[in-house]
Amino acid sequence: MVDLTVVILTKNEEKNLRKCVESFQGIAKRFVIVDSFSTDATENLCWQLNTELQRQGSSLDFYQNKWIDYATQFNWGLEHTNITTKWTMRIDADEELMEDLSKEINEKLDVLPDAINGVILRRRLIFMGKWIKHGGRYPEMLLRIFRTGKAICEQKIMDEHIILLEGRTTTFQCDLMDNNQKNLEWWTAKHNWYSDREVLDYNITFSNTPVQKTLLRNGVSTSQAKRKRIIKNIGYYRLPRFFRAHLYFIYRYYIRVGFLDGPEGRIFHFLQAYWYRFLVDAKMYECEKMGTKIKMSGDLKA
DSSP states (O other), X not given: OEEEEEEEEESSOTTTHHHHXXXXXXXXXXXXXXXXXXXXXXXXXXHHHHHHHHTTTOEEEEEEOOOSOHHHHHHHXXXXXXXXXXXXXXXOTTEEEOHHHHXXXXXXXXXXXXXXXXXXXXXXXXXXXXXXXXXXOSOEEEEEEEETTSEEEOOOSSSOOXXXXXXXXXXXXXXXXXXXXXXXXXXXXXXXXXXXXXXXXXXXXXXXXXXXXXXXXXXXXXXHHHHHHHIIIIIGGGSOTTHHHHHHHHIIIIITOGGGGHHHHHHHHIIIIIIHHHHHHHHHHHHHHHXXXXXXXXXOOO
16 A cells, blocks of 8 residues: 555545545555535545445545635645645546556555655546547646645646646656546536636736746646647637637647547547637637626536
């Protein structure tokens, strides 16, 4: 068993949480659930999982905190749940470790050199049961494991990353899998919710009022995360509104051969690269035309 605490944020995750926890195959010493007042059976499931984990010498602790945004919720979890293990990991409830990654963490994590404070993982996305392997979606490189106290989540409304405050990183070779069990209605509701936050994030990033600098400039994340943010802020947002969504879809689906992902890929790349980006532009346009502002919408209600 690894000296590791796994932090999971939840809101109505009864369909996903068990497979997430069980994917660790007993290697994690402790799980911390920070729940934003779920209305399904998430809490009951957590107590059940804790009973099962205790038989393996592990545990699961359940906390609740009002949702503001992901970064605030995750950092609250780091500060208020008494994490004493050597390592901490961020994972979403709809994610899971592939079997070979569980073994890699178990074999490598506790023997890493002292200079290594963070571990970057490779994430693959499963959409409607299909691995979305093309369109520039794989692998997504994410800093997810860190020595306790050596990292925080950067305070952003959207596209927040774990930032290593000191030390170096290493990259593990096996995959983390995003495999949400919820349906397409939930997915579209979630991305409609995301679109409001995207507009807010854009307004903060490009406003003339002073804002705090992104931690990506001062801490250590992944080179992929930095590159994507530069392309988005300096490249994508300088293209004509609405037309840029069209170009982005062409890039993802045709140039980066997203069409090779089959019918599921066609649905995903169109909705995520075209519909979602077009919706963000439409909300920006609406705010300018009507003289209104997007307000923080709280947690996802779907």
